[in-house]
Amino acid sequence: MSFPAALRIRDLTIRPATVLAPMAGVTDTVFRSFIRGLGGCGLLMTEFTSSHGVSAALHNPRQNKTLKYLFFEPGERPITAQLFGADPAVMADAARVVEDLGFDLVDINFGCPVKKIVRCNGGSGLLRDLPLVEKILTTVRSAVKLRFTIKFRLGWNDAELVDVQMARLAEQCGVEAVALHARTREQGFAGRADWDRIAAVKAAVRIPVIGNGDIVAPEDAVRMAAETGCDAVMIGRAASSNPWIFRQIEQYLATGRYDQPAEADRYEMIRSYYRMLLDHSGCHDSEIAGKMKQFATYFTHGVRNGARLRAAIYHAQSPVEICDCVERFFAPVLAGAA
DSSP, X not given: OOOOSOEEETTEEESSSEEEOOOTTTOSHHHHHHHHHHOOOOBEEOOOEEHHHHHHHHHOTTOOGGGGGGOOOGGGOSEEEEEEOSOHHHHHHHHHHHHHTTOSEEEEEEOXXXXXXXXXXXXXXXXXXXXXXXHHHHHHHHHOOSEEEEEEESBSSTTSBOHHHHHHHHHHTXXXXXXXXXXXXXXXXXXXXXXXXHHHHHHHOSSOEEEESOOOSHHHHHHXXXXXXXXEEEEOHHHHHOTTHHHHHHHHHHHSOOOOOOHHHHHHHHHHHHHHHHHSTTOOHHHHHHHHHHHHHHHTTTSTTHHHHHHHHHHOXXXXXXXXXXXXXXXXXXXXXX
């Protein structure tokens, strides 16, 4: 099977050539560490983070709430910090903070389709203003020596595709790799990702191209690499419900098959993630319980009678009660496996 052995961005070799996509409310330090611990993922990315929030913290340390999104553990390396915003000077300030914090790369988000972000000309809203994109890229590039990448979509809609233009512009401005989510802003997360556009971008530039969109199983990752020639694959939503997917890709490439998690494996996954949440400092019980409930939605997909477990978790009031729900639910499974 044809698949890139590694992704190289300047002097950084990323192996395997797989990337965890940045996802708001999902890819915090706990989830990233969890993914790293399961194995198979080459590069981690933070949640997308407001450049204005980072810049405000730089000039006024009391306004440092945003910086929590940029906390990472040494074991998460290699890791990228992703920023969003539309003011070149503010983006440059934020990139300097990212560099000072010791990240391996800095990435700019030109893909988020959420209305409140787009309304401020951030995320995919910038795809309608390539002169401003150029100003942002050149300003950030001149501000930091850090490896510099971007993530973007095909364009605002099918009538305004700018993916090849964006990639060429990025290369001209000193960006060292690009990731393309092969959907338009108008599509959101619906419809089919157009992998032919990933191939077109790959053919248009010399810098590495990372493909993103519609990878839900190892076979999809291999097929995307074969059909597009991309230098790496990026996986987002599928990793939320199946965090084993990166390890499964490695198994599939090595043997032509991959393990499917048993019920006991799913129990261990949920318990391990919950334990990591509880061990993570700086969170109140209410925050921890909220995260537990959020990830119960993802992690119980594929669990027999998972709706019953989710209902019990949603009604629980504390982290301890939630953990008890998990233990009670899986007790018959574990007894049968004993």
